[in-house]
Every structure is written in structure tokens, then in C-alpha cells.
Amino acid sequence: MLNNLKDYQLILASQSxxxxxxxxxLGLNFTIKTKEVDEIYPKDLEADQIPIYLSELKAAAFEAELGEKEIVITADTIVCIDDWILGKPAGRAEAIKMLKALSNRSHQVISGVCILSKTKKVSFATTxxxxxxxxxxxxxxxYIENYQPYDKAGAxxxxEWIGFIGIDxxxxxxxxxxxxxxxxxxxELSIF
Structure with missing residues (x-):
């Protein structure tokens, strides 16, 4: 469908x-390739800038080796409640703490995306x-026992089940x- 990209090889740099x-x-042909990146960000960033920073960090790991007709897509998602940034929980106790904090409250889910080629970079965040x-x-x-949500921001x-019964x-x-x-x-890809 995205005819402007038909001559490009898309790379999704995500294990998700x-x-x-x-x-x-979306009907796109792509390959999956990931690189290890230390997902550390400056502590003075605003919440909506954190996933952009991290997605750009992930894309930068591919920059030197991108071919003329390759585009890499990276993404990162965080959960934010008040001033607390929730990434992936380190274990059961942290998952419980996160879900208790989210209970009966509103929070923001912010995803940052970076689209990178040899000649162009587009980054954005959605909340x-x-x-x-x-x-x-x-x-x-x-939920934690049956779904083990340790690979998900905000736990x-x-x-999944908790979304079915818990998100109103x-x-x-x-x-x-x-x-x-x-x-x-x-x-963004349609105009890249």
C-alpha cells in the first residue's frame, strides 16, 4: 500500500x-533486527521526550550500517503516572507495586517512534x-501469575485479561x- 517505500527494505528493531x-x-514487508542498547536517558527529560530519546538511541545503533535503500523503525513505550515513569517491572513485587499505583487512576501511555534512513530521520511521540x-x-x-507481564511498561x-476487566x-x-x-x-511512512 505504501508505494513510496516499495524499493526500500524496512527493518523493525524490536523484539515485541x-x-x-x-x-x-499493515501489509508491509520487513525484517526484524535488534541490537543491545543501554536504555538510559537523562533524568531532566520531560515524560513525552523519554520514549523519543530512547527510540532515537535504538535507531542510532543502526546508523553506520544502513544501506541506501534501508529504513529502520524503532520504538519505545513508557507509562507515566504523576511524575513516576514506569518501565518494565524488574519482578513480581515491582509489578504488584505498579498495578496498585495504576488502580482506580488515570495515567498516560507514551510511545516514541524513530524512522531512520541514510538521508532522513523522523521522530514523534503519541500519548x-x-x-x-x-x-x-x-x-x-x-493477572501477574497467569500473564507474567514483565516485558511490558507499567506491568x-x-x-490481555487485565485490560478486559480493568480498563474502563x-x-x-x-x-x-x-x-x-x-x-x-x-x-509518517506514507510521506517519508
């Missing part, structure tokens, strides 16, 4: 199966407001909460 599936659903109902300890424990996946409203892109603002990515 959810991002793989969304890009596949979605998410509201959880009051989650019981039993619900939190059931939850909207597309969102403002903005659902797919952004899954981990990739796919509509905005499509829009």
Missing part, C-alpha cells in the same frame, strides 16, 4: 511480538490517557497502548 504483528497487519477501575489484590495477583498489556476508558490510540501508534506510523 505485538509490534511485529501490527506492522505485518494515550488510560483509566483503570479499582483493581482488587486478587485480580492483580491473578500490563491492554490486550481510554482517550487516544488503543494501539499506542499496545506499544506502537500504528496509525501515526503509517501516516
Amino acid at each position: 511480538p505485538r509490534r511485529h504483528q501490527m506492522l505485518k497487519e 494515550t490517557q488510560v483509566h483503570f477501575k479499582d483493581l482488587s489484590d486478587e485480580e492483580i495477583n491473578y 500490563y498489556g491492554i490486550q 476508558g481510554i482517550e487516544g490510540s488503543y494501539f499506542n497502548v499496545v506499544g506502537l501508534p500504528i496509525q501515526r506510523l503509517y501516516q
